[in-house]
Amino acid sequence: MTRDEAEAVLTEAGLAGDDAFPLLEASIACAIHDQPFRQAGPVRVLAAYAAERLAERIGGERMEDALAETMAGDLRLNGDLLHYDDPANTDLIDVAERRRGLSAALAVFYLDAARRTGLTCAAVDFPGHVLLRVETPDGPIALDPFSEGRVVMPSELTRRALRAGLTPHIADRLDVLMAPVTDRAALIRLQNILFSRALKSGDYEAAERSALRRALLAPEDHRPWLDVAAAREKRGALTSALEALARARGVDGPAEVGRVQILERVRMQLN
Template identity: 70%
Template structure:
């Protein structure tokens, strides 16, 4: 798959309904878009094998236990504690090979397997750490893919929320802490992580690609185009930055005045 083919896949994913969002294939396209001409077959094979094993466990285990045992124990998908900042931790192809990654990347395999066997599982955009919400016979539980898929108790969720800076009256609200997000937003969260890491590393070309993927995955959100413009400006691609700002203004017309000031500044630099 080439980068252009990956972009085409992301455009198609972006126009799909949330209920039909192709999480695994879109995640593969994101990885190929970053580093083209790699073989995604190991990702698909791992996902298929994980779903088959999960289905076998479903008859005798609760959904959260079956997910954790399958993904973390049987297929050794866990968080990378030793090389946390390794770029491969956000790349689903690398994670399939290394069996280590960030929670947001590991969650793609968890969510894909759950969808295939009928488990109700959703991403939870928890502050500073992506988790899963899994429905069980006793109610929804929070699962942490980074920590061997273990269940995170409500008291720990509150402690984590307080450490992340949430106010006490919010940190005590489990309905807010465990509010689910769509598969689309789960994948966008992963692109946000990559974008932040690229910016910190002054990899503005990589940051531009991350922002572009976000724009393609959610074509109704103008904000990714602002990040595309910023990344292009940092690379000195002023015409490209102006083009991205025009796209942002087209999508989010309500912010036209804010964008106009940036457009004028870039035009002055071009002149």
């Protein structure tokens, strides 16, 4: 798959409704968009095997145990503690090969297997760390894909939230801490991680690519195009930056003011 072909997949995914969002294929397209011409077959094989093993476990074990044992036990998917900042930890193709990654990338395999087998599972946009919410007969349970899918107790959720800087009256609210997000939002969060890392390292081309993927996945959101423009401005592609700003046109309120300010700054550099 070429980069253009990956963009076509992401464009189609962006137009899909949340209930029909193709999480696995969109995640593969994101990885290939970053590094084209790689084989995605192993990712699909791993995902299919995960669904097969999970289907065998469901019914004989508690839902949360079946999911954790399948993903962390059978597939050996786990967080990479030793090389946390390794770019491979955010790339689904690399994660499938290494069986190591960040929680936002590992969550893709958990969510895909859950969807295929009928489990109700969703990502939780927890501060600093993606968690998973699994609906069980006894109520929702939080799992940590980075730590072998283990259950995160409510008291630990509160401690993590306080360490992340949330105020006590928010950190005590499990309905807020465990609020589910869509598969689309989960994949966009992974692209946000890539964008932040690329900016920090000065790799503005990688930052532009990750922002562009977000723009394709969420076509009604102006903010990714502002990030595309910022990355292009950083690398001196001012005309392209103006084109990205034009894509963000049409928003109202304070966001429009910010867009106009960026637009004028870039235009001044062209004069």
